[in-house]
Amino acid sequence: MKGRGDEEGFGFKEVRVLKTGGRVGRLKAGGHFVDTPVFMPVGTKGSVKALDSADLDEAGAEIVLANTYHLHLRPGEEEVGKLGGIHKFMNWRGVVLTDSGGFQASSLSMGTSGNRQGGLARITDDGVEFKSFWDGSKHFIGPEKAIEIQAKLGADIIMAFDECTPNRGDDYAKEAMARTHRWLVRGKSRWLELRKENACVGALFGIIQGGRSRELRRESARFVVEQGLPGIAIGGESIGSDPDQTAEVISWVYDLLPKDRPLYTMGVGVRPSDLVRVIEAGADMFDCVAPTRLARTGLLYFPGEKGERINIGKSVFRLDKREIFPGCDCYTCTKGYSRGYLHHLYKCGELSYFRLASIHNLRVMIRTVREYANK
Amino acid sequence: MKGRGDEEGFGFKEVRVLKTGGRVGRLKAGGHFVDTPVFMPVGTKGSVKALDSADLDEAGAEIVLANTYHLHLRPGEEEVGKLGGIHKFMNWRGVVLTDSGGFQASSLSMGTSGNRQGGLARITDDGVEFKSFWDGSKHFIGPEKAIEIQAKLGADIIMAFDECTPNRGDDYAKEAMARTHRWLVRGKSRWLELRKENACVGALFGIIQGGRSRELRRESARFVVEQGLPGIAIGGESIGSDPDQTAEVISWVYDLLPKDRPLYTMGVGVRPSDLVRVIEAGADMFDCVAPTRLARTGLLYFPGEKGERINIGKSVFRLDKREIFPGCDCYTCTKGYSRGYLHHLYKCGELSYFRLASIHNLRVMIRTVREYANK
Numbered sequence: 001m002k003g004r005g006d007e008e009g010f011g012f013k014e015v016r017v018l019k020t021g022g023r024v025g026r027l028k029a030g031g032h033f034v035d036t037p038v039f040m041p042v043g044t045k046g047s048v049k050a051l052d053s054a055d056l057d058e059a060g061a062e063i064v065l066a067n068t069y070h071l072h073l074r075p076g077e078e079e080v081g082k083l084g085g086i087h088k089f090m091n092w093r094g095v096v097l098t099d100s101g102g103f104q105a106s107s108l109s110m111g112t113s114g115n116r117q118g119g120l121a122r123i124t125d126d127g128v129e130f131k132s133f134w135d136g137s138k139h140f141i142g143p144e145k146a147i148e149i150q151a152k153l154g155a156d157i158i159m160a161f162d163e164c165t166p167n168r169g170d171d172y173a174k175e176a177m178a179r180t181h182r183w184l185v186r187g188k189s190r191w192l193e194l195r196k197e198n199a200c201v202g203a204l205f206g207i208i209q210g211g212r213s214r215e216l217r218r219e220s221a222r223f224v225v226e227q228g229l230p231g232i233a234i235g236g237e238s239i240g241s242d243p244d245q246t247a248e249v250i251s252w253v254y255d256l257l258p259k260d261r262p263l264y265t266m267g268v269g270v271r272p273s274d275l276v277r278v279i280e281a282g283a284d285m286f287d288c289v290a291p292t293r294l295a296r297t298g299l300l301y302f303p304g305e306k307g308e309r310i311n312i313g314k315s316v317f318r319l320d321k322r323e324i325f326p327g328c329d330c331y332t333c334t335k336g337y338s339r340g341y342l343h344h345l346y347k348c349g350e351l352s353y354f355r356l357a358s359i360h361n362l363r364v365m366i367r368t369v370r371e372y373a374n375k
Numbered sequence: 376m377k378g379r380g381d382e383e384g385f386g387f388k389e390v391r392v393l394k395t396g397g398r399v400g401r402l403k404a405g406g407h408f409v410d411t412p413v414f415m416p417v418g419t420k421g422s423v424k425a426l427d428s429a430d431l432d433e434a435g436a437e438i439v440l441a442n443t444y445h446l447h448l449r450p451g452e453e454e455v456g457k458l459g460g461i462h463k464f465m466n467w468r469g470v471v472l473t474d475s476g477g478f479q480a481s482s483l484s485m486g487t488s489g490n491r492q493g494g495l496a497r498i499t500d501d502g503v504e505f506k507s508f509w510d511g512s513k514h515f516i517g518p519e520k521a522i523e524i525q526a527k528l529g530a531d532i533i534m535a536f537d538e539c540t541p542n543r544g545d546d547y548a549k550e551a552m553a554r555t556h557r558w559l560v561r562g563k564s565r566w567l568e569l570r571k572e573n574a575c576v577g578a579l580f581g582i583i584q585g586g587r588s589r590e591l592r593r594e595s596a597r598f599v600v601e602q603g604l605p606g607i608a609i610g611g612e613s614i615g616s617d618p619d620q621t622a623e624v625i626s627w628v629y630d631l632l633p634k635d636r637p638l639y640t641m642g643v644g645v646r647p648s649d650l651v652r653v654i655e656a657g658a659d660m661f662d663c664v665a666p667t668r669l670a671r672t673g674l675l676y677f678p679g680e681k682g683e684r685i686n687i688g689k690s691v692f693r694l695d696k697r698e699i700f701p702g703c704d705c706y707t708c709t710k711g712y713s714r715g716y717l718h719h720l721y722k723c724g725e726l727s728y729f730r731l732a733s734i735h736n737l738r739v740m741i742r743t744v745r746e747y748a749n750k
Contacts, residue, residue, distance in 0.1 A: 046719065050726035054710070075693065075719045082694045083715040091711040318450065319457050335429070336466040340458040344421065344450045351425035354726050 010157070010203035010230045012036075012262045012284075021280030024373050027262055029203060030087075030095045030156030034062045036262060037279045037373055039365045040097060040287040045070045046080070046090045049292050050354040051362070053091045058331050059359055060366040062094050063157075065287045068149050069101030073132050073139065077152035085154030097287075098155035100146045102180075102207070103235070103266070105130055106164035123163060125179060143183035144190040151194050151201045158202040159233065160187045162209060167238040167245070169213030177209045177216050181223050188227055203230035205264060211236060212245075214252045221253035225261075231285075232257060233264040240267025240288060243274040247281035254282050270294075271308045272301055272368040279372055291361035296354050298346050300324050301364035312357070317343040330363035332356040385532070385578035385605045387411075387637045387659075396655030399748050402637055404578060405462075405470045405531030409437045411637060412654045412748055414740045415472060415662040420445045421455075421465050424667050425729040426737070428466045433706050434734055435741040437469050438532075440662045443524050444476030448507045448514065452527035460529030472662075473530035473577070475521040477555075478610070478641070480505055481539035498538060500554060518558035519565040526569050526576045533577040534608065535562045537584060542613040542620070544588030552584045552591050556598050563602055580606035580639060587613065587620075589627045596628035600636075606660075607632060608639040615642025615663060618649040622656035629657050645669075646683045647676055647743040654747055666736035671729050673721050675699050676739040687732070692718040705738035707731040 011028040025036040040063040041048045083089045086096050105128035108121035121130035127142025146161035161183050165176040184206050194201045206224040210216030238245040268286035269275045298313040302325050320339035345353035386403040400411040415438040416423045458464045461471050480503035483496035496505035502517025521536035536558050540551040559581050569576045581599040585591030613620040643661035644650045673688040677700050695714035712731050720728035
């Protein structure tokens with residue numbers, strides 16, 4: 001690895017630029033080398049829903065997300081630390097990236113007005129005060145605390161605490177961006193302190209905000225890049241939910257980004273083609289709960305079909321002996337589980353359905369990325 | 376195989392008598408040889424809850440149960456047939472035994488009086504009328520129909536339609552036993568017809584009833600043995616739920632049973648030691664939903680502990696790095712899933728918990744049987 005940050009166990013290198021857009025890279029984190037672009041499944045509470053580590057391995061996952069906000073509430077970062085850290089806790093030998101909890105805190109704070117008032121959390125310059133959804137107990141996460149929690153969890157890649165900005169270009173978007181920048185400086189400072197004490201503290205990524213404004217996004221990109229952190233992320237309300245807007249935001253800031261840093265677009269994608277869209281635009285890393293969440297509601301990825309998915313609950317699949325998607329190399333499709341059987345399991349609410357369906361959707365996303373990169 | 380019934384693809388042979396009680400045998404069914412005694416996991420609706428075929432293989436399962444009553448209601452035996460039969464449907468290459476639905480029908484018929492009046496089903500000499508718990512539609516299963524459904528499902532071992540008798544020795548127990556005998560004759564007759572048309576129809580087991588009366592149980596055993604069927608089962612309300620009563624019922628009839636037929640006690644066992652108790656008494660086959668059902672409520676088998684289990688939901692396990700049961704050879708215990716992590720998954724209601732917990736409980740039951748037989 002000749003990328004920067006190698007001395008701290010983290011590095012990134014651009015390997016080649018793809019003719020169809022985007023690039024292939026190589027990431028080093030937590031002692032592992034990972035080819036990028038890379039789709040990262042989400043294990044919010046320390047478990048990718050319905051799956052275990054071997055399922056993730058089998059599907060080709062290399063980096064798994066976990067969430068600071070959720071793990072702070074339960075079981076608590078101290079507890080995860082006492083159980084050997086996030087890797088041992090989850091029994092996952094690959095790379096772990098923790099989101100900072102900024103997105104969850106911002107979502108909770110969203111009042112009915114659409115501004116950040118009247119919600120279940122309160123955002124101030126200090127950080128975010130919120131109540132636990134488990135028991136109503138009061139909690140606080142600020143930029144320093146978010147880093148401390150992630151360091152205790154022991155993730156390989158950690159995220160700066162940010163305010164997820166609404167998809168607008170108004171004064172509020174500007175205010176939220178400025179606050180995110182102030183938080184980034186404070187978070188970085190705490191991160192540097194912790195790294196002095198313990199070199200194993202994860203590599204910190206800064207997050208570009210700025211809502212729906214090209215000007216704000218460029219201002220934010222310049223600010224984040226100046227911090228010289230190991231990785232750069234793009235966040236915000238529309239990132240992930242709208243791949244075209246995500247690609248547009250990348251295009252606004254792309255010329256400002258250093259080539260030797262991975263670019264992580266947070267929350268992409270809902271459909272397999274969303275991944276292709278953001279890779280073309282220049283993203284190296286992305287995560288989304290959609291593959292497993294959709295699977296649980298009966299929606300199974302089927303490239304070429306309308307919406308790129310079928311609804312296994314439909315009666316047309318009742319007597320269908322075929323695998324979910326012809327030629328799919330996932331465990332569920334190759335081991336002999338038919339659409340008819342999955343339809344039955346889904347209709348009966350059988351627990352085995354959730355796992356078999358999630359495995360398929362996850363594998364399609366991971367394969368889509370690999371196939372694009374190998375073209 | 377020198378046991379009877381070999382010509383029809385089914386056979387049983389007593390291999391050796393154990394000094395500690397019970398025997399080791401060898402069963403042939405559905406093209407497979409299975410060592411007995413054997414614990415059979417229950418996949419009521421065509422899926423052992425939370426597990427897939429590979430999980431069952433890994434846990435050492437060789438025979439899986441499915442239920443006639445449930446599969447008749449959904450997806451329907453015709454549908455299972457069109458999807459290639461119960462094995463292909465469930466994607467299970469081992470042996471499949473189907474229960475006849477008599478137990479479910481009898482349970483539904485149980486009114487508040489404790490007699491068979493006022494329940495959700497009506498038992499007559501013809502069979503049982505009942506309503507679907509899915510949509511309220513009316514259904515009927517009688518002794519002939521139960522055999523026809525099981526033949527269409529394509530199970531390797533099928534059960535005669537019986538009335539699961541209350542744990543009493545009164546006139547009602549006698550009446551239910553007599554009805555079960557009349558149903559057995561009718562079911563056998565339909566079975567013989569179907570076997571002429573198709574030699575692959577599963578091996579039929581008759582069921583001894585007679586409630587809590589030694590006299591009735593012996594009368595029932597004589598009657599069932601006289602039918603000369605491939606296997607013999609013992610059913611009834613207390614069988615399974617009370618291992619001591621089950622062992623006592625076996626002792627009442629044991630001298631009447633032919634040595635070249637497997638003895639199946641239906642619904643055993645709730646605890647690992649229940650299995651030892653009935654093996655000592657002479658049982659060769661047994662099934663129970665308890666291992667997977669208990670697992671889902673947080674109760675994990677732990678031989679030596681009170682009740683032979685621990686409650687993983689207890690806070691004492693919050694920071695426990697150890698595997699569920701020290702030395703356990705199950706997937707969950709050997710692959711690195713700690714009590715602390717399972718506690719967390721259980722408290723969060725994560726789907727992965729149900730599978731990891733069920734695998735452990737199932738493996739403990741299967742290992743308990745193998746260890747006893749190998750002593």
